Amino acid sequence: MADEALFQFLHNEVIQYIYKSAEYGEMENGRCIxxxxxxxxxxGQGLIERFTKDTAxxxxxxxxxxxxxxxxxxxxxxxxxxxxxxxHQGIYVLQDNKFRLLTQLSxxxxxxxxxxxxxxxxxxxxxxxxxxxxxxxxxxxEVSVMPACKFQVMIQKM
Amino acid sequence: MSRQSNRTTDSKKMxxxxxxLTYGALVTQLCKDYENDEEVNKQLDKMGYNIGVRLIEDxxxxxxxxxxxxxxETADVIAKVAFKMYxxxxxxxxxxxxxxxxxxxxxxxxxxxxxxxxxxxxxxLVYSNLLCGVLRGALExxxxxxxxxxxxxxxxxxxxxxxxxxxxxxxxxxxPAGDE
Numbered sequence: 001m002a003d004e005a006l007f008q009f010l011h012n013e014v015i016q017y018i019y020k021s022a023e024y025g026e027m028e029n030g031r032c033i034x035x036x037x038x039x040x041x042x043x044g045q046g047l048i049e050r051f052t053k054d055t056a057x058x059x060x061x062x063x064x065x066x067x068x069x070x071x072x073x074x075x076x077x078x079x080x081x082x083x084x085x086x087x088h089q090g091i092y093v094l095q096d097n098k099f100r101l102l103t104q105l106s107x108x109x110x111x112x113x114x115x116x117x118x119x120x121x122x123x124x125x126x127x128x129x130x131x132x133x134x135x136x137x138x139x140x141x142e143v144s145v146m147p148a149c150k151f152q153v154m155i156q157k158m
Numbered sequence: 159m160s161r162q163s164n165r166t167t168d169s170k171k172m173x174x175x176x177x178x179l180t181y182g183a184l185v186t187q188l189c190k191d192y193e194n195d196e197e198v199n200k201q202l203d204k205m206g207y208n209i210g211v212r213l214i215e216d217x218x219x220x221x222x223x224x225x226x227x228x229x230x231e232t233a234d235v236i237a238k239v240a241f242k243m244y245x246x247x248x249x250x251x252x253x254x255x256x257x258x259x260x261x262x263x264x265x266x267x268x269x270x271x272x273x274x275x276x277x278x279x280x281x282x283l284v285y286s287n288l289l290c291g292v293l294r295g296a297l298e299x300x301x302x303x304x305x306x307x308x309x310x311x312x313x314x315x316x317x318x319x320x321x322x323x324x325x326x327x328x329x330x331x332x333x334p335a336g337d338e
């Protein structure tokens with residue numbers, strides 16, 4: 001089965017490609033992030049379908065989020081989410097203290113401005129996964145000190 | 159939810175699917191960006207090359223393979239160690255040319271094309287062309303210039319996928335030429 005190093009290499013190359021064809025500027029940066037996020041979305045949808053084929057129905061939203069934090073994250077990133085917080089009103093914050101796609105980038109504040117590029121795909125991945133589980137959401141990420149990062153999921157009532 | 163028994167196999171499978179699906183998303187994006195298949199093939203090859211030059215270091219660090227004595231040994235290492243390590247498959251090495259500088263890798267199954275069907279208007283798309291670039295880039299970093307291309311492609315109706323590799327020349331050790 002495909003090695004996880006392969007995915008990291010491919011992920012980095014995808015980011016390079018998307019950014020290479022864009023000119024410098026705020027607008028372009030946003031467009032690139034959107035492209036990456038959309039790619040992640042489609043992949044997330046497909047992945048979650050395959051993964052939850054035989055899983056029992058989820059009891060509620062919180063159950064879905066716990067699945068994402070434990071099983072989904074473990075399968076994709078080989079570890080669980082370290083901390084899940086919620087305000088019980090549709091906002092969840094998933095904290096990963098050693099996010100695998102950032103560990104090779106830096107261990108601190110260096111290259112902080114480039115971190116969002118490496119998080120966009122994963123945001124899409126989560127959003128896509130949730131979408132196919134019947135949960136509509138907006139997923140954003142923030143980083144202050146690498147390789148720790150937080151993904152914020154805002155559930156949208158349909 | 160304690161279904162631990164099939165969790166490990168599930169997670170390995172998921173990882174492979176993550177890579178396959180991401181690759182599919184990439185090819186889709188490339189097809190959107192470029193009008194013709196030839197351009198997409200070239201881009202895939204270039205991206206593969208960039209991955210290859212980094213992958214070789216990862217490979218050499220994780221496998222304890224020493225320097226290969228000749229091209230035959232290289233072929234065996236690629237098929238039995240590298241492909242196994244990264245894609246979980248072991249292609250067979252066949253069709254050696256009389257001079258011993260060209261061979262084929264036959265892949266019974268290609269993990270990159272799980273779930274993939276080529277639509278009719280993309281007849282000249284070499285979907286897995288990334289692999290060619292990866293092999294080319296990786297071997298260049300160990301001083302071998304090779305030409306890699308697909309001779310048969312299961313996506314386009316052939317029974318197997320066949321990658322043809324030809325040794326061009328030995329690269330002399332000198333300063334790197336510069337980035338792609």
